[in-house]
Amino acid sequence: MSDSPIILKVEGLSKYFGGIKAIDNVDIDIRQGEIVALIGPNGAGKTTFFNCLTGIYTPTAGDIYLSDPRNGKTTRLNGKKPNKITEIGMARTFQNIRLFPTMSVLENVMIGRHCRTKALIFGAVFRNKATRIEETQIIERSYELLKKIGLHRQVNEEARNLSYGAQRRLEIGRALATDPFLLLLDEPAAGMNPKETEALVALIREICAEGHSILLIEHDMKLVMSLSDRIFVMDYGKKIAQGTPEEVRENPAVIKAYLGEDVDA
Template identity: 55%
Template sequence: MRLSVKGVNKSFGGLQALHDVSLEIVSGHIYGLIGPNGAGKTTLFNVLTGLYKPDAGTFILDGEPYQPTAVHQVARAGIARTFQNIRLFGGMTALENVMVGRHVRTRQGLLGAVLRTRAERREEKEIKEYARALLDYVELRQYAGYTARNLSYGHQRRLEIARALATEPKLLALDEPAAGMNATEKVDLRQLLEKIRNDGKTILLIEHDVKLVMGLCDRMTVLDYGKVIATGVPQEVQKDPKVIEAYLGAGGSECQQS
Protein backbone atom coordinates (compact mmCIF):
# COMPACT_ATOMS: atom_id res chain seq x y z
CA MET A 1 0.00 0.00 0.00
CA ARG A 2 1.25 3.47 -0.89
CA LEU A 3 -0.80 6.65 -0.69
CA SER A 4 0.69 9.81 -2.16
CA VAL A 5 -1.05 13.11 -1.44
CA LYS A 6 0.21 16.23 -3.20
CA GLY A 7 -0.76 19.89 -3.16
CA VAL A 8 -4.06 19.62 -1.28
CA ASN A 9 -5.93 22.86 -0.72
CA LYS A 10 -9.25 23.35 1.03
CA SER A 11 -11.02 26.58 1.93
CA PHE A 12 -14.22 27.32 3.80
CA GLY A 13 -15.29 30.76 2.68
CA GLY A 14 -12.34 33.02 3.46
CA LEU A 15 -10.64 30.48 5.73
CA GLN A 16 -7.78 28.48 4.17
CA ALA A 17 -8.01 25.23 6.13
CA LEU A 18 -5.38 23.37 4.06
CA HIS A 19 -2.62 24.99 2.05
CA ASP A 20 -0.52 22.90 -0.36
CA VAL A 21 -0.45 19.83 1.94
CA SER A 22 1.55 16.83 0.74
CA LEU A 23 2.47 13.54 2.41
CA GLU A 24 3.27 9.95 1.52
CA ILE A 25 2.24 6.89 3.49
CA VAL A 26 3.81 3.49 2.84
CA SER A 27 2.68 0.00 3.72
CA GLY A 28 3.11 -1.35 7.24
CA HIS A 29 3.65 2.03 8.91
CA ILE A 30 1.78 3.97 11.52
CA TYR A 31 1.81 7.50 10.11
CA GLY A 32 1.05 10.29 12.55
CA LEU A 33 -0.71 13.55 11.75
CA ILE A 34 -0.28 16.01 14.60
CA GLY A 35 -0.54 19.71 15.34
CA PRO A 36 -2.41 22.20 17.51
CA ASN A 37 -6.18 22.57 17.50
CA GLY A 38 -7.36 24.12 14.25
CA ALA A 39 -4.25 23.02 12.35
CA GLY A 40 -6.29 21.22 9.67
CA LYS A 41 -5.75 17.61 10.71
CA THR A 42 -9.39 16.56 10.70
CA THR A 43 -10.05 18.59 7.56
CA LEU A 44 -7.35 16.56 5.79
CA PHE A 45 -8.89 13.34 7.17
CA ASN A 46 -12.27 14.42 5.85
CA VAL A 47 -10.80 15.17 2.43
CA LEU A 48 -9.04 11.79 2.28
CA THR A 49 -12.19 9.92 3.26
CA GLY A 50 -14.65 11.68 0.98
CA LEU A 51 -16.51 13.91 3.44
CA TYR A 52 -15.01 17.11 1.99
CA LYS A 53 -14.18 17.83 -1.64
CA PRO A 54 -10.72 19.39 -1.99
CA ASP A 55 -10.25 22.61 -3.94
CA ALA A 56 -7.04 21.22 -5.43
CA GLY A 57 -4.69 18.29 -5.03
CA THR A 58 -3.78 14.90 -6.44
CA PHE A 59 -4.12 11.50 -4.79
CA ILE A 60 -2.37 8.31 -5.90
CA LEU A 61 -3.28 5.02 -4.21
CA ASP A 62 -1.15 2.01 -5.15
CA GLY A 63 -0.02 3.69 -8.36
CA GLU A 64 -3.52 4.60 -9.53
CA PRO A 65 -5.36 7.94 -9.33
CA TYR A 66 -7.65 7.99 -6.32
CA GLN A 67 -10.66 10.27 -6.16
CA PRO A 68 -12.00 10.58 -2.60
CA THR A 69 -15.63 11.26 -3.42
CA ALA A 70 -18.53 9.32 -1.87
CA VAL A 71 -17.81 7.63 1.45
CA HIS A 72 -18.83 4.15 0.24
CA GLN A 73 -16.49 4.52 -2.76
CA VAL A 74 -13.65 5.42 -0.40
CA ALA A 75 -14.33 2.26 1.61
CA ARG A 76 -14.33 0.15 -1.54
CA ALA A 77 -11.01 1.75 -2.55
CA GLY A 78 -9.55 0.44 0.71
CA ILE A 79 -9.65 3.32 3.21
CA ALA A 80 -11.62 3.02 6.45
CA ARG A 81 -11.83 5.54 9.27
CA THR A 82 -13.07 6.21 12.75
CA PHE A 83 -14.18 9.58 14.14
CA GLN A 84 -13.33 11.79 17.11
CA ASN A 85 -16.83 11.18 18.46
CA ILE A 86 -17.86 7.53 18.66
CA ARG A 87 -20.34 6.67 15.91
CA LEU A 88 -21.53 3.19 16.74
CA PHE A 89 -25.10 1.97 16.39
CA GLY A 90 -25.90 2.12 20.08
CA GLY A 91 -28.96 -0.13 19.99
CA MET A 92 -27.23 -2.86 17.99
CA THR A 93 -24.98 -5.53 19.46
CA ALA A 94 -21.21 -5.44 19.15
CA LEU A 95 -21.44 -8.31 16.66
CA GLU A 96 -24.04 -6.51 14.56
CA ASN A 97 -21.94 -3.33 14.47
CA VAL A 98 -18.99 -5.24 13.01
CA MET A 99 -21.26 -7.03 10.55
CA VAL A 100 -22.47 -3.65 9.26
CA GLY A 101 -18.86 -2.75 8.46
CA ARG A 102 -18.39 -6.01 6.60
CA HIS A 103 -21.30 -5.44 4.24
CA VAL A 104 -19.21 -3.13 2.06
CA ARG A 105 -17.47 -6.32 0.86
CA THR A 106 -20.61 -8.37 0.24
CA ARG A 107 -21.53 -9.85 -3.13
CA GLN A 108 -25.28 -10.40 -2.74
CA GLY A 109 -27.53 -7.48 -3.60
CA LEU A 110 -30.89 -6.22 -2.39
CA LEU A 111 -32.84 -8.86 -4.29
CA GLY A 112 -30.95 -11.67 -2.61
CA ALA A 113 -31.59 -10.13 0.81
CA VAL A 114 -35.32 -9.77 0.11
CA LEU A 115 -35.71 -13.30 -1.27
CA ARG A 116 -33.37 -14.82 1.33
CA THR A 117 -31.68 -16.94 -1.32
CA ARG A 118 -29.34 -19.77 -0.41
CA ALA A 119 -26.35 -17.70 -1.54
CA GLU A 120 -27.48 -14.77 0.58
CA ARG A 121 -27.92 -16.95 3.68
CA ARG A 122 -24.49 -18.51 3.14
CA GLU A 123 -22.89 -15.10 2.78
CA GLU A 124 -24.64 -13.81 5.90
CA LYS A 125 -23.21 -16.76 7.84
CA GLU A 126 -19.73 -15.95 6.51
CA ILE A 127 -20.13 -12.30 7.55
CA LYS A 128 -21.13 -13.31 11.06
CA GLU A 129 -18.14 -15.66 11.38
CA TYR A 130 -15.81 -12.95 10.09
CA ALA A 131 -17.25 -10.44 12.56
CA ARG A 132 -16.79 -12.86 15.46
CA ALA A 133 -13.16 -13.37 14.44
CA LEU A 134 -12.60 -9.59 14.44
CA LEU A 135 -14.17 -9.24 17.88
CA ASP A 136 -11.76 -11.92 19.05
CA TYR A 137 -8.90 -10.00 17.39
CA VAL A 138 -9.69 -6.82 19.37
CA GLU A 139 -10.39 -8.89 22.51
CA LEU A 140 -14.12 -8.21 22.60
CA ARG A 141 -15.50 -11.64 21.70
CA GLN A 142 -17.13 -12.08 25.11
CA TYR A 143 -19.12 -8.89 24.46
CA ALA A 144 -20.52 -9.98 21.09
CA GLY A 145 -24.10 -9.97 22.35
CA TYR A 146 -23.86 -6.71 24.33
CA THR A 147 -25.54 -3.64 22.89
CA ALA A 148 -22.88 -1.12 21.92
CA ARG A 149 -24.15 1.61 24.23
CA ASN A 150 -23.65 -0.68 27.24
CA LEU A 151 -19.95 -1.25 26.57
CA SER A 152 -17.31 0.73 28.42
CA TYR A 153 -15.84 3.74 26.63
CA GLY A 154 -12.58 1.96 25.89
CA HIS A 155 -14.41 -1.07 24.53
CA GLN A 156 -16.54 1.13 22.29
CA ARG A 157 -13.36 2.59 20.80
CA ARG A 158 -12.02 -0.90 20.14
CA LEU A 159 -15.35 -1.90 18.61
CA GLU A 160 -15.12 1.04 16.19
CA ILE A 161 -11.70 -0.19 15.11
CA ALA A 162 -13.05 -3.71 14.60
CA ARG A 163 -15.89 -2.35 12.45
CA ALA A 164 -13.38 -0.39 10.35
CA LEU A 165 -11.18 -3.48 9.97
CA ALA A 166 -14.22 -5.41 8.71
CA THR A 167 -13.94 -3.51 5.42
CA GLU A 168 -10.46 -5.04 4.90
CA PRO A 169 -8.85 -1.61 4.50
CA LYS A 170 -5.50 -0.93 2.89
CA LEU A 171 -5.35 2.14 5.13
CA LEU A 172 -6.96 2.43 8.57
CA ALA A 173 -7.47 6.11 9.43
CA LEU A 174 -8.01 6.78 13.15
CA ASP A 175 -9.13 10.23 14.34
CA GLU A 176 -8.03 10.66 17.98
CA PRO A 177 -8.74 7.09 19.11
CA ALA A 178 -7.26 7.72 22.58
CA ALA A 179 -9.45 10.76 23.29
CA GLY A 180 -11.22 10.32 26.62
CA MET A 181 -9.36 7.14 27.55
CA ASN A 182 -7.78 6.54 30.93
CA ALA A 183 -4.16 5.44 31.28
CA THR A 184 -4.94 1.71 31.26
CA GLU A 185 -7.14 2.00 28.18
CA LYS A 186 -4.37 3.91 26.37
CA VAL A 187 -1.90 1.11 27.08
CA ASP A 188 -4.39 -1.41 25.68
CA LEU A 189 -4.98 0.79 22.63
CA ARG A 190 -1.27 1.10 21.95
CA GLN A 191 -0.88 -2.67 22.10
CA LEU A 192 -3.79 -3.12 19.69
CA LEU A 193 -2.41 -0.61 17.17
CA GLU A 194 1.03 -2.20 17.33
CA LYS A 195 -0.61 -5.59 16.72
CA ILE A 196 -2.49 -4.23 13.69
CA ARG A 197 0.71 -2.76 12.26
CA ASN A 198 2.69 -5.93 12.93
CA ASP A 199 0.05 -7.88 11.04
CA GLY A 200 0.78 -5.77 7.96
CA LYS A 201 -1.90 -3.09 8.12
CA THR A 202 -1.15 0.58 7.53
CA ILE A 203 -2.51 3.23 9.91
CA LEU A 204 -2.96 6.98 9.60
CA LEU A 205 -3.30 8.42 13.09
CA ILE A 206 -4.44 11.77 14.46
CA GLU A 207 -3.69 11.93 18.16
CA HIS A 208 -3.13 14.67 20.75
CA ASP A 209 -1.44 12.41 23.29
CA VAL A 210 2.15 13.32 22.40
CA LYS A 211 3.74 10.50 24.39
CA LEU A 212 1.50 7.93 22.71
CA VAL A 213 1.98 9.21 19.18
CA MET A 214 5.75 9.62 19.50
CA GLY A 215 6.04 6.08 20.77
CA LEU A 216 3.82 4.54 18.09
CA CYS A 217 4.50 6.30 14.80
CA ASP A 218 7.09 5.35 12.21
CA ARG A 219 6.79 8.73 10.48
CA MET A 220 4.65 11.82 10.96
CA THR A 221 3.62 15.14 9.52
CA VAL A 222 2.96 18.23 11.61
CA LEU A 223 0.37 20.78 10.47
CA ASP A 224 -0.03 24.36 11.69
CA TYR A 225 -2.63 26.75 10.26
CA GLY A 226 -3.23 24.29 7.43
CA LYS A 227 0.40 24.10 6.34
CA VAL A 228 3.00 21.35 6.73
CA ILE A 229 5.75 22.56 9.05
CA ALA A 230 7.63 19.28 9.49
CA THR A 231 7.74 15.69 8.24
CA GLY A 232 9.99 12.88 9.42
CA VAL A 233 10.56 10.24 12.06
CA PRO A 234 9.44 11.13 15.60
CA GLN A 235 12.99 11.71 16.87
CA GLU A 236 13.51 14.37 14.20
CA VAL A 237 10.10 15.99 14.45
CA GLN A 238 10.16 16.48 18.22
CA LYS A 239 13.43 18.40 17.94
CA ASP A 240 12.29 20.68 15.11
CA PRO A 241 12.19 24.30 16.37
CA LYS A 242 9.04 25.09 14.36
CA VAL A 243 7.22 22.12 15.90
CA ILE A 244 8.34 23.01 19.42
CA GLU A 245 7.14 26.59 18.96
CA ALA A 246 3.81 25.71 17.35
CA TYR A 247 2.81 22.58 19.22
CA LEU A 248 5.09 20.79 21.65
CA GLY A 249 6.17 23.75 23.77
CA ALA A 250 9.46 24.27 25.59
CA GLY A 251 9.54 20.74 27.02
CA GLY A 252 8.44 19.04 23.83
CA SER A 253 11.88 18.14 22.60
CA GLU A 254 12.37 16.05 25.72
CA CYS A 255 9.39 13.85 25.00
CA GLN A 256 10.74 10.34 24.65
CA GLN A 257 9.28 7.22 23.09
CA SER A 258 8.05 4.67 25.59
Protein backbone atom coordinates in the same frame (compact mmCIF):
# COMPACT_ATOMS: atom_id res chain seq x y z
CA MET B 1 10.63 0.60 5.18
CA SER B 2 11.60 3.30 2.72
CA ASP B 3 11.71 0.79 -0.10
CA SER B 4 8.14 -0.42 0.27
CA PRO B 5 5.65 1.08 -2.21
CA ILE B 6 3.83 4.31 -1.58
CA ILE B 7 0.17 3.63 -0.97
CA LEU B 8 -1.15 7.12 -0.28
CA LYS B 9 0.15 10.18 -2.01
CA VAL B 10 -1.30 13.60 -1.28
CA GLU B 11 -0.05 16.50 -3.37
CA GLY B 12 -0.77 20.15 -2.73
CA LEU B 13 -4.02 19.46 -0.92
CA SER B 14 -6.01 22.57 0.02
CA LYS B 15 -9.46 23.04 1.49
CA TYR B 16 -10.99 26.49 1.89
CA PHE B 17 -14.20 27.29 3.72
CA GLY B 18 -15.07 30.67 2.31
CA GLY B 19 -11.98 32.71 3.10
CA ILE B 20 -10.63 30.34 5.72
CA LYS B 21 -7.82 28.12 4.57
CA ALA B 22 -8.46 25.04 6.69
CA ILE B 23 -5.81 23.12 4.76
CA ASP B 24 -3.22 24.91 2.69
CA ASN B 25 -1.08 23.07 0.18
CA VAL B 26 -0.23 19.94 2.15
CA ASP B 27 1.87 17.06 0.77
CA ILE B 28 1.94 13.71 2.46
CA ASP B 29 2.88 10.20 1.50
CA ILE B 30 2.50 6.90 3.28
CA ARG B 31 4.28 3.68 2.48
CA GLN B 32 3.01 0.17 2.81
CA GLY B 33 3.34 -1.15 6.37
CA GLU B 34 4.03 2.21 8.01
CA ILE B 35 2.46 3.78 11.04
CA VAL B 36 2.33 7.49 10.35
CA ALA B 37 1.09 10.11 12.78
CA LEU B 38 -0.44 13.46 11.96
CA ILE B 39 -0.06 15.87 14.84
CA GLY B 40 -0.61 19.53 15.47
CA PRO B 41 -2.34 21.90 17.87
CA ASN B 42 -6.13 22.04 18.04
CA GLY B 43 -7.63 23.59 14.94
CA ALA B 44 -4.59 22.82 12.81
CA GLY B 45 -6.82 21.16 10.21
CA LYS B 46 -6.06 17.53 10.95
CA THR B 47 -9.63 16.28 11.01
CA THR B 48 -10.47 18.38 7.94
CA PHE B 49 -7.55 16.67 6.28
CA PHE B 50 -9.04 13.28 7.15
CA ASN B 51 -12.42 14.38 5.86
CA CYS B 52 -10.84 15.37 2.54
CA LEU B 53 -9.06 12.04 2.25
CA THR B 54 -12.19 10.04 3.00
CA GLY B 55 -14.42 11.97 0.64
CA ILE B 56 -16.61 13.72 3.19
CA TYR B 57 -15.27 17.05 1.94
CA THR B 58 -14.26 17.77 -1.62
CA PRO B 59 -10.80 19.36 -1.62
CA THR B 60 -10.48 22.84 -3.12
CA ALA B 61 -7.21 21.94 -4.82
CA GLY B 62 -4.65 19.17 -4.93
CA ASP B 63 -4.61 15.47 -5.65
CA ILE B 64 -5.03 12.37 -3.56
CA TYR B 65 -3.82 9.05 -4.95
CA LEU B 66 -4.42 5.73 -3.28
CA SER B 67 -2.57 2.62 -4.48
CA ASP B 68 -3.69 -0.81 -3.47
CA PRO B 69 -0.54 -2.79 -2.57
CA ARG B 70 -2.44 -6.00 -3.18
CA ASN B 71 -2.87 -5.36 -6.88
CA GLY B 72 -0.88 -2.19 -7.50
CA LYS B 73 -3.89 -0.29 -8.83
CA THR B 74 -3.76 3.47 -8.28
CA THR B 75 -6.91 5.57 -7.97
CA ARG B 76 -7.35 9.32 -7.76
CA LEU B 77 -9.70 9.93 -4.86
CA ASN B 78 -10.74 13.52 -5.55
CA GLY B 79 -14.50 13.77 -5.90
CA LYS B 80 -15.06 10.11 -5.06
CA LYS B 81 -17.86 9.32 -2.65
CA PRO B 82 -16.90 8.17 0.86
CA ASN B 83 -18.32 4.70 0.32
CA LYS B 84 -16.32 4.25 -2.89
CA ILE B 85 -13.14 5.22 -1.08
CA THR B 86 -13.86 2.68 1.64
CA GLU B 87 -14.48 0.10 -1.05
CA ILE B 88 -11.08 0.84 -2.59
CA GLY B 89 -9.47 0.06 0.73
CA MET B 90 -9.15 3.02 3.09
CA ALA B 91 -11.26 2.98 6.26
CA ARG B 92 -11.47 5.40 9.14
CA THR B 93 -12.61 5.97 12.68
CA PHE B 94 -14.09 9.20 14.01
CA GLN B 95 -12.83 11.65 16.59
CA ASN B 96 -16.26 11.93 18.20
CA ILE B 97 -17.29 8.30 18.15
CA ARG B 98 -19.86 7.51 15.48
CA LEU B 99 -21.06 4.00 16.18
CA PHE B 100 -24.59 2.84 15.48
CA PRO B 101 -25.70 3.27 19.08
CA THR B 102 -28.79 1.04 19.27
CA MET B 103 -27.37 -1.75 17.14
CA SER B 104 -25.52 -4.57 18.83
CA VAL B 105 -21.73 -4.75 19.02
CA LEU B 106 -21.68 -7.60 16.55
CA GLU B 107 -23.99 -5.83 14.12
CA ASN B 108 -21.79 -2.77 14.19
CA VAL B 109 -18.90 -4.85 12.92
CA MET B 110 -21.17 -6.69 10.49
CA ILE B 111 -22.01 -3.36 8.90
CA GLY B 112 -18.34 -3.05 8.08
CA ARG B 113 -18.62 -6.19 5.96
CA HIS B 114 -21.35 -4.56 3.88
CA CYS B 115 -19.09 -3.36 1.09
CA ARG B 116 -17.46 -6.77 0.75
CA THR B 117 -20.73 -8.66 0.40
CA LYS B 118 -23.51 -8.64 -2.13
CA ALA B 119 -26.90 -10.01 -1.07
CA LEU B 120 -29.83 -7.70 -1.91
CA ILE B 121 -33.60 -8.10 -1.86
CA PHE B 122 -33.68 -11.44 -3.59
CA GLY B 123 -31.09 -12.97 -1.32
CA ALA B 124 -32.72 -11.52 1.75
CA VAL B 125 -36.17 -12.83 0.92
CA PHE B 126 -35.32 -16.25 -0.46
CA ARG B 127 -32.23 -16.93 1.62
CA ASN B 128 -30.65 -18.97 -1.12
CA LYS B 129 -27.51 -20.93 -0.50
CA ALA B 130 -25.12 -18.19 -1.58
CA THR B 131 -26.76 -15.74 0.78
CA ARG B 132 -26.70 -18.17 3.68
CA ILE B 133 -23.01 -18.85 3.15
CA GLU B 134 -22.29 -15.15 2.83
CA GLU B 135 -24.22 -14.38 6.00
CA THR B 136 -22.37 -17.07 7.96
CA GLN B 137 -19.09 -15.69 6.71
CA ILE B 138 -20.06 -12.18 7.75
CA ILE B 139 -20.89 -13.38 11.24
CA GLU B 140 -17.74 -15.49 11.57
CA ARG B 141 -15.45 -12.78 10.32
CA SER B 142 -17.08 -10.18 12.57
CA TYR B 143 -16.78 -12.44 15.57
CA GLU B 144 -13.11 -12.99 14.82
CA LEU B 145 -12.56 -9.26 14.70
CA LEU B 146 -14.40 -8.82 17.98
CA LYS B 147 -12.09 -11.38 19.52
CA LYS B 148 -9.13 -9.43 18.27
CA ILE B 149 -10.33 -6.18 19.80
CA GLY B 150 -11.42 -8.02 22.93
CA LEU B 151 -15.16 -7.40 22.75
CA HIS B 152 -16.34 -10.92 21.90
CA ARG B 153 -18.01 -11.31 25.27
CA GLN B 154 -20.34 -8.42 24.53
CA VAL B 155 -21.57 -9.40 21.07
CA ASN B 156 -25.23 -8.75 21.81
CA GLU B 157 -24.75 -5.63 23.91
CA GLU B 158 -26.02 -2.39 22.39
CA ALA B 159 -23.06 -0.32 21.28
CA ARG B 160 -24.15 2.69 23.34
CA ASN B 161 -23.83 0.67 26.55
CA LEU B 162 -20.11 0.09 26.07
CA SER B 163 -17.47 2.02 27.95
CA TYR B 164 -15.74 4.84 26.15
CA GLY B 165 -12.56 2.91 25.54
CA ALA B 166 -14.50 -0.11 24.30
CA GLN B 167 -16.45 2.10 21.90
CA ARG B 168 -13.19 3.39 20.43
CA ARG B 169 -11.95 -0.16 19.99
CA LEU B 170 -15.24 -1.16 18.41
CA GLU B 171 -14.83 1.65 15.88
CA ILE B 172 -11.45 0.21 14.96
CA GLY B 173 -12.96 -3.26 14.66
CA ARG B 174 -15.76 -1.95 12.48
CA ALA B 175 -13.28 -0.17 10.20
CA LEU B 176 -11.15 -3.32 9.96
CA ALA B 177 -14.19 -5.27 8.85
CA THR B 178 -14.12 -3.37 5.55
CA ASP B 179 -10.77 -5.03 4.73
CA PRO B 180 -8.77 -1.83 4.40
CA PHE B 181 -5.09 -1.73 3.52
CA LEU B 182 -4.88 1.75 4.99
CA LEU B 183 -6.57 2.61 8.26
CA LEU B 184 -7.13 6.20 9.39
CA LEU B 185 -7.55 6.63 13.14
CA ASP B 186 -8.82 9.99 14.38
CA GLU B 187 -7.64 10.38 17.99
CA PRO B 188 -8.03 6.73 18.93
CA ALA B 189 -6.74 7.24 22.46
CA ALA B 190 -8.87 10.26 23.36
CA GLY B 191 -10.68 9.68 26.63
CA MET B 192 -8.86 6.44 27.41
CA ASN B 193 -7.19 5.69 30.73
CA PRO B 194 -3.51 4.68 30.73
CA LYS B 195 -4.29 0.99 30.84
CA GLU B 196 -6.68 1.22 27.91
CA THR B 197 -4.14 3.28 25.98
CA GLU B 198 -1.55 0.60 26.54
CA ALA B 199 -3.89 -2.04 25.17
CA LEU B 200 -4.64 0.24 22.22
CA VAL B 201 -0.95 0.59 21.38
CA ALA B 202 -0.64 -3.18 21.37
CA LEU B 203 -3.72 -3.47 19.17
CA ILE B 204 -2.41 -0.93 16.65
CA ARG B 205 0.93 -2.74 16.50
CA GLU B 206 -0.89 -6.01 15.93
CA ILE B 207 -3.02 -4.52 13.15
CA CYS B 208 0.10 -3.08 11.53
CA ALA B 209 1.93 -6.40 11.80
CA GLU B 210 -0.93 -8.01 9.88
CA GLY B 211 -0.09 -5.81 6.93
CA HIS B 212 -2.34 -2.78 7.41
CA SER B 213 -0.80 0.64 7.12
CA ILE B 214 -1.97 3.24 9.59
CA LEU B 215 -2.37 7.01 9.57
CA LEU B 216 -3.38 8.42 12.92
CA ILE B 217 -4.22 11.75 14.44
CA GLU B 218 -3.35 11.86 18.10
CA HIS B 219 -2.67 14.28 20.91
CA ASP B 220 -1.12 11.74 23.26
CA MET B 221 2.55 12.42 22.46
CA LYS B 222 3.82 9.42 24.31
CA LEU B 223 1.68 7.19 22.12
CA VAL B 224 2.67 9.04 18.97
CA MET B 225 6.39 8.96 19.70
CA SER B 226 6.46 5.31 20.65
CA LEU B 227 4.25 4.07 17.85
CA SER B 228 4.96 6.02 14.69
CA ASP B 229 7.54 5.41 12.03
CA ARG B 230 7.14 8.92 10.72
CA ILE B 231 5.30 12.03 11.84
CA PHE B 232 3.74 14.93 9.94
CA VAL B 233 3.07 18.14 11.82
CA MET B 234 0.37 20.60 10.83
CA ASP B 235 -0.34 24.08 12.08
CA TYR B 236 -2.87 26.58 10.75
CA GLY B 237 -3.62 24.28 7.83
CA LYS B 238 -0.02 24.05 6.68
CA LYS B 239 2.42 21.20 7.01
CA ILE B 240 5.24 22.62 9.12
CA ALA B 241 7.43 19.58 9.66
CA GLN B 242 7.89 15.92 8.90
CA GLY B 243 10.28 13.13 9.79
CA THR B 244 11.01 10.45 12.32
CA PRO B 245 9.88 11.00 15.90
CA GLU B 246 13.40 12.11 16.84
CA GLU B 247 13.62 14.62 14.03
CA VAL B 248 10.23 16.08 14.78
CA ARG B 249 10.98 16.28 18.48
CA GLU B 250 14.01 18.45 17.77
CA ASN B 251 12.33 20.60 15.12
CA PRO B 252 12.18 24.25 16.26
CA ALA B 253 9.09 24.98 14.17
CA VAL B 254 7.22 22.20 15.94
CA ILE B 255 8.28 23.41 19.35
CA LYS B 256 7.16 26.88 18.42
CA ALA B 257 3.79 25.64 17.21
CA TYR B 258 3.15 23.89 20.45
CA LEU B 259 4.57 26.93 22.30
CA GLY B 260 5.21 25.83 25.81
CA GLU B 261 3.35 22.59 25.48
CA ASP B 262 5.36 19.71 26.77
CA VAL B 263 6.24 17.93 23.56
CA ASP B 264 8.31 15.32 25.34
CA ALA B 265 5.55 14.30 27.71
